[in-house]
Amino acid sequence: MGRKSTSRVRTLRADLQHTSSGSSRWKRRRVTVRAAFSLFRILTMVPSFKPFTVALIQLGEITANKSKNLKHAHDMILRATANSKRPELIVLPVECFNSPYGHVHFPVYAEKIGFIDGKRYDVANTESESVKMLSRAAKLTETWLIGGTIPESDGDNLYNTCTVFNPQGDLVATYRKIHLFDIDIPGKITFKASNNNSSPGTTINSFDTEFARIGLGICYDVRFPELAMISARKGTRAVTPSSSNIFSGCHVLIYPGAFNTTTGPLHWEVLQRSRAVDNQVFFAMCSPARDLTANYHAWGHSMVVDPMASVLVEAAEGEEIVFADIDPSVMESARAGIPVTKQRRFDVYPDVSK
Numbered sequence: 001m002g003r004k005s006t007s008r009v010r011t012l013r014a015d016l017q018h019t020s021s022g023s024s025r026w027k028r029r030r031v032t033v034r035a036a037f038s039l040f041r042i043l044t045m046v047p048s049f050k051p052f053t054v055a056l057i058q059l060g061e062i063t064a065n066k067s068k069n070l071k072h073a074h075d076m077i078l079r080a081t082a083n084s085k086r087p088e089l090i091v092l093p094v095e096c097f098n099s100p101y102g103h104v105h106f107p108v109y110a111e112k113i114g115f116i117d118g119k120r121y122d123v124a125n126t127e128s129e130s131v132k133m134l135s136r137a138a139k140l141t142e143t144w145l146i147g148g149t150i151p152e153s154d155g156d157n158l159y160n161t162c163t164v165f166n167p168q169g170d171l172v173a174t175y176r177k178i179h180l181f182d183i184d185i186p187g188k189i190t191f192k193a194s195n196n197n198s199s200p201g202t203t204i205n206s207f208d209t210e211f212a213r214i215g216l217g218i219c220y221d222v223r224f225p226e227l228a229m230i231s232a233r234k235g236t237r238a239v240t241p242s243s244s245n246i247f248s249g250c251h252v253l254i255y256p257g258a259f260n261t262t263t264g265p266l267h268w269e270v271l272q273r274s275r276a277v278d279n280q281v282f283f284a285m286c287s288p289a290r291d292l293t294a295n296y297h298a299w300g301h302s303m304v305v306d307p308m309a310s311v312l313v314e315a316a317e318g319e320e321i322v323f324a325d326i327d328p329s330v331m332e333s334a335r336a337g338i339p340v341t342k343q344r345r346f347d348v349y350p351d352v353s354k
């Protein structure tokens with residue numbers, strides 16, 4: 001069973017250097033690289049699901065000063081690993097933890113990342129200050145890190161992008177928010193896909209750790225059950241026909257998100273519990289802390305839900321780190337006891353993951 005352990009944390013002040021890079025290694029995504037990597041993925045094994053601990057950092061103190069925000073996020077990542085029970089995976093919140101909320105800030109704070117799926121990423125030469133910080137923090141703590149989301153610029157386009165780092169500090173995956181809507185973009189009145197060149201992502205993504213396959217989404221994406229279904233049934237990794245009855249989907253789905261104080265109490269928990277129980281997977285969302293001096297009042301309540309829809313841990317509104325133990329046997333017993341994964345009627349309705 002998951003541990004109901006919650007620890008309140010305070011800001012840790014430390015002097016940390018933030019170097020910035022002048023060199024540019026930005027490259028466009030190439031379809032050919034993608035296709036080659038998909039083939040490679042057909043051959044890769046799904047990791048077996050093992051117990052691990054996840055920490056959600058409900059980050060506060062997001063200001064207009066980006067280097068201050070990055071330093072604070074870095075300090076909090078270190079704080080998450082300061083206890084004797086260290087998490088294997090740390091998650092930062094949506095939405096643009098490196099910048100204050102609001103569409104006017106989005107282009108200003110955007111960074112070039114230039115990650116190409118399947119290709120080794122050169123962190124030392126990245127233009128992205130946030131990627132540098134996150135990489136350093138992952139390496140320093142030797143922990144998997146989902147770096148929340150940051151505004152990413154790619155040519156004329158802006159994306160809301162989630163980055164993932166392994167314990168060696170390598171950037172191993174990115175996910176660009178697929179579903180755009182002003183509902184979850186703070187300063188929502190004018191920020192729409194049709195202005196500020198804000199673009200939706202077009203690929204579903206997951207990543208493999210030594211303990212689980214983890215699917216990604218961002219905020220508003222949680223309202224689209226198809227995305228979670230596809231991640232849970234096949235991840236993004238192609239499956240050969242001979243292995244099609246082996247579980248190949250994600251074990252855990254993690255969506256950094258920020259609902260507001262209207263949609264939060266109504267939908268934040270029910271959407272996560274629905275995605276978890278529908279798909280019989282673990283589901284987590286990590287929110288920023290509520291800041292009543294900001295334009296956007298985030299709901300907070302970062303949580304982790306198990307495959308039976310039990311809430312394993314839930315933060316309050318303020319800055320806080322919450323921990324949950326992920327126990328694979330809960331998923332196994334949920335699937336054995338309520339066999340929806342085996343009794344679907346794809347002869348009557350379509351399988352969205354196909």
Ligand SMILES: *[C@@H]1O[C@H](CO)[C@@H](O)[C@H](O)[C@H]1NC(C)=O
Binds near residue numbers: 071
């Ligand atoms: C931003 O924060 C950094 C790090 O805390 C500090 O050194 C710098 O003076 C701040 N800049 C402004 C404009 O406040």
Ligand SMILES: *[C@@H]1O[C@H](CO)[C@@H](O)[C@H](O)[C@H]1NC(C)=O
Binds near residue numbers: 182
């Ligand atoms: C939260 O967002 C919803 C949907 O856009 C909106 O109707 C509501 O007014 C917002 N609530 C607050 C408190 O801003």
Ligand SMILES: CC(=O)N[C@H]1CO[C@H](CO)[C@@H](O)[C@@H]1O
Binds near residue numbers: 103104196
């Ligand atoms: C940098 C930029 O183009 N910002 C624009 C984003 O969209 C809003 C609303 O249309 C404009 O007011 C900003 O100037």
